Amino acid sequence: MNISQRVQEIPYSAIRKLTPYADEAKAKGKKVYHLNIGAPDTKTPEEFFYAIKNLDMKTLSYAPSIGVKELREQTAKYYKNKGIDFDSDKEIIITAGASEALLFAIIAVSEIGERILTCNPFYSNYYTIFRECGIKPQTFDTTVEDGYRLPDYETIKASVTEQTAAILISNPSNPTGAVYTEDEIRRLVRVAVEEDLYIIADEVYREFVFDGAKFKSFAEIEGIEDRLILLDSISKRFGACGARIGSIACKNKELMASFVKLATARLAVATVEQIGATQLYDVSEEYFKEVNEEYQRRRDCIYNELSKIDGVKIYKPEGAFYIMPQLPIEDAEDFAKWMLTDFDVDGETVMIAPGFGFYHNSEVGRNQARLAFVLNVEDLKKAIKILGLGLEKYKKLKNL
Amino acid sequence: MNISQRVQEIPYSAIRKLTPYADEAKAKGKKVYHLNIGAPDTKTPEEFFYAIKNLDMKTLSYAPSIGVKELREQTAKYYKNKGIDFDSDKEIIITAGASEALLFAIIAVSEIGERILTCNPFYSNYYTIFRECGIKPQTFDTTVEDGYRLPDYETIKASVTEQTAAILISNPSNPTGAVYTEDEIRRLVRVAVEEDLYIIADEVYREFVFDGAKFKSFAEIEGIEDRLILLDSISKRFGACGARIGSIACKNKELMASFVKLATARLAVATVEQIGATQLYDVSEEYFKEVNEEYQRRRDCIYNELSKIDGVKIYKPEGAFYIMPQLPIEDAEDFAKWMLTDFDVDGETVMIAPGFGFYHNSEVGRNQARLAFVLNVEDLKKAIKILGLGLEKYKKLKNL
Numbered sequence: 001m002n003i004s005q006r007v008q009e010i011p012y013s014a015i016r017k018l019t020p021y022a023d024e025a026k027a028k029g030k031k032v033y034h035l036n037i038g039a040p041d042t043k044t045p046e047e048f049f050y051a052i053k054n055l056d057m058k059t060l061s062y063a064p065s066i067g068v069k070e071l072r073e074q075t076a077k078y079y080k081n082k083g084i085d086f087d088s089d090k091e092i093i094i095t096a097g098a099s100e101a102l103l104f105a106i107i108a109v110s111e112i113g114e115r116i117l118t119c120n121p122f123y124s125n126y127y128t129i130f131r132e133c134g135i136k137p138q139t140f141d142t143t144v145e146d147g148y149r150l151p152d153y154e155t156i157k158a159s160v161t162e163q164t165a166a167i168l169i170s171n172p173s174n175p176t177g178a179v180y181t182e183d184e185i186r187r188l189v190r191v192a193v194e195e196d197l198y199i200i201a202d203e204v205y206r207e208f209v210f211d212g213a214k215f216k217s218f219a220e221i222e223g224i225e226d227r228l229i230l231l232d233s234i235s236k237r238f239g240a241c242g243a244r245i246g247s248i249a250c251k252n253k254e255l256m257a258s259f260v261k262l263a264t265a266r267l268a269v270a271t272v273e274q275i276g277a278t279q280l281y282d283v284s285e286e287y288f289k290e291v292n293e294e295y296q297r298r299r300d301c302i303y304n305e306l307s308k309i310d311g312v313k314i315y316k317p318e319g320a321f322y323i324m325p326q327l328p329i330e331d332a333e334d335f336a337k338w339m340l341t342d343f344d345v346d347g348e349t350v351m352i353a354p355g356f357g358f359y360h361n362s363e364v365g366r367n368q369a370r371l372a373f374v375l376n377v378e379d380l381k382k383a384i385k386i387l388g389l390g391l392e393k394y395k396k397l398k399n400l
Numbered sequence: 401m402n403i404s405q406r407v408q409e410i411p412y413s414a415i416r417k418l419t420p421y422a423d424e425a426k427a428k429g430k431k432v433y434h435l436n437i438g439a440p441d442t443k444t445p446e447e448f449f450y451a452i453k454n455l456d457m458k459t460l461s462y463a464p465s466i467g468v469k470e471l472r473e474q475t476a477k478y479y480k481n482k483g484i485d486f487d488s489d490k491e492i493i494i495t496a497g498a499s500e501a502l503l504f505a506i507i508a509v510s511e512i513g514e515r516i517l518t519c520n521p522f523y524s525n526y527y528t529i530f531r532e533c534g535i536k537p538q539t540f541d542t543t544v545e546d547g548y549r550l551p552d553y554e555t556i557k558a559s560v561t562e563q564t565a566a567i568l569i570s571n572p573s574n575p576t577g578a579v580y581t582e583d584e585i586r587r588l589v590r591v592a593v594e595e596d597l598y599i600i601a602d603e604v605y606r607e608f609v610f611d612g613a614k615f616k617s618f619a620e621i622e623g624i625e626d627r628l629i630l631l632d633s634i635s636k637r638f639g640a641c642g643a644r645i646g647s648i649a650c651k652n653k654e655l656m657a658s659f660v661k662l663a664t665a666r667l668a669v670a671t672v673e674q675i676g677a678t679q680l681y682d683v684s685e686e687y688f689k690e691v692n693e694e695y696q697r698r699r700d701c702i703y704n705e706l707s708k709i710d711g712v713k714i715y716k717p718e719g720a721f722y723i724m725p726q727l728p729i730e731d732a733e734d735f736a737k738w739m740l741t742d743f744d745v746d747g748e749t750v751m752i753a754p755g756f757g758f759y760h761n762s763e764v765g766r767n768q769a770r771l772a773f774v775l776n777v778e779d780l781k782k783a784i785k786i787l788g789l790g791l792e793k794y795k796k797l798k799n800l
Binding site for chain 1: 661
């Protein structure tokens with residue numbers, strides 16, 4: 001009786017592994033500012049709660065395996081407003097968050113032992129889902145020096161091997177906040193077409209793009225209808241992470257038939273949350289605008305505050321709500337732990353996600369950290385100030 | 401660009417594959433009695449709806465990855481009342497239905513290419529989940545002739561190979577309704593201990609045991625704490641299938657650490673449904689008694705009505721809400737389809753799940769069907785009458 005190799009190879013979550021130390025700090029009365037996890041504090045639109053408070057239901061039955069019809073229609077309508085066409089009955093399936101959508105995508109496109117190509121750094125939970133499915137990542141590098149832009153066509157192309165089944169990309173990027181330009185997207189598309197690869201596009205942060213920039217979805221690129229799998233989620237878009245409602249959209253009929261098989265096996269996604277989520281799409285454009293503006297203020301704040309800290313290498317993230325700076329230390333995990341166990345400013349400290357867990361076969365992340373700017377500007381300012389003081393003290397302690 | 405072999409090998413759900421024909425029949429105005437799917441019509445206790453209607457929440461945040469604390473406590477309390485001890489903080493994780501609990505169990509205990517031992521027939525969605533995880537089933541047979549009792553120790557023992565990682569059993573059984581005696585359970589336990597296998601026990605139908613029989617849980621057997629993984633769900637127990645709330649309980653620390661990794665990667669289970677589910681466990685014992693009595697009436701009804709049909713081979717299921725009779729025809733799938741497309745009695749017909757999909761490497765199921773007795777007694781009586789008339793006509797048509 002053993003624990004399977006594939007599970008043993010899964011590290012503890014980069015985002016949550018220090019949680020026990022945070023819990024301990026809190027138990028001792030410390031206040032902990034959480035920059036480690038991308039859980040937005042924005043209010044969920046009241047439409048969600050209104051819908052579930054007005055439920056008239058006697059038996060909480062299974063929803064259809066592919067999702068509640070009205071929610072699929074709302075999702076299609078949302079895309080249509082963006083100029084993207086998906087048929088709500090045949091090309092969209094509701095999933096338990098984008099996590100399940102990714103699980104379905106990987107199982108359907110990859111054989112055991114194959115590889116999914118993505119960029120370093122990448123969302124750490126991808127790795128766990130890869131290992132669950134018996135596959136491994138393959139990566140090309142992006143760097144903090146140029147704000148994690150994608151490398152040139154030749155570099156991406158050279159990273160494809162016989163084993164590559166698909167390219168997976170998160171855009172806007174978790175963990176870096178990079179928003180890829182149309183040119184960058186077309187670089188990936190060119191490689192995918194030339195090498196005959198699927199494209200799995202994780203666009204859950206699509207509403208979080210700053211400075212008035214226009215987000216370019218993979219679904220707007222012509223000629224890749226058969227190879228594109230679009231993952232999405234209401235979690236960040238509507239500050240509704242707890243609903244666990246995502247979706248998978250795809251025009252490839254065979255793939256969709258595969259996703260239906262996988263959706264059928266787990267029977268359905270939670271009914272009540274789907275009913276609530278259906279109403280979310282009725283919020284006004286004003287809602288998105290306000291949320292977007294709030295996150296842009298936070299982005300500006302974290303960028304400005306981090307700029308003031310000596311030795312921190314940063315860039316200006318254009319989207320999502322993450323920044324992945326390089327810190328003037330050697331081991332960000334040790335530092336992150338120390339911040340929780342040994343440091344505070346007037347009883348307050350900060351929790352960050354060490355960068356190492358967002359990289360595959362790379363040491364670059366050792367002195368990096370992912371910071372989620374999911375706090376209001378005032379708290380964020382305080383948190384980064386504490387981080388700066390922490391860095392100063394830690395550097396002295398380590399003679400850095 | 402291909403669809404992966406593992407997904408190609410997944411058949412369309414035995415339970416739902418004829419749904420398009422049922423939809424067509426309904427579109428033509430036919431009434432279809434659904435005996436194909438185990439979706440109970442019993443009312444969800446009001447406690448669930450009351451809890452979610454009284455939600456006071458601004459932001460629908462992620463629940464903890466291992467589940468809402470109160471729900472874990474309620475689950476532990478439920479077990480404690482049955483004389484089963486699980487620590488709510490360390491030995492129980494809330495999952496998206498028992499389906500996800502099974503997914504976690506399989507990924508954690510099996511290497512790619514290994515086998516899970518179960519009995520023929522088995523719940524057809526097991527197969528899909530096996531294939532998702534890169535493993536295959538291995539089976540020993542049970543037969544309609546003796547009401548699907550487990551075979552003797554030697555037969556079970558002989559079915560274990562080098563590749564076997566675990567024994568998976570559903571008790572009470574989906575699809576047969578068999579409830580295994582303590583002796584049968586100990587037979588499996590003996591093999592598991594001798595061969596050093598995990599035991600994955602799917603006990604979601606534990607409240608559906610008839611004729612006053614006492615249900616024996618694997619968790620009541622001493623000496624297997626380290627190898628037992630208990631899957632459970634509120635779906636059938638509380639007529640709350642749509643909540644997608646299940647759990648995995650286990651005393652093996654290493655396994656639990658593995659499940660936590662897997663739970664963390666998918667972030668959380670739906671928050672609102674967990675809040676509702678927490679309240680369900682406050683229903684009175686009377687609730688279980690009433691539901692149980694109702695299903696016993698239905699079991700009696702379907703048994704009696706099927707007994708009247710010429711050539712149908714049956715037995716008395718002791719639990720769950722399924723019966724798996726042998727029909728006096730050659731191809732139950734063709735018959736099931738024909739019932740939807742070509743047959744009705746005064747505009748009414750019946751949908752059944754063909755038996756073949758519940759078997760691995762066996763033709764035995766070809767003339768069997770799984771019937772779920774999830775209709776009230778009156779409808780059930782009508783449905784089985786229609787089934788009998790259908791069989792009569794179909795037999796003539798096929799010269800049987």
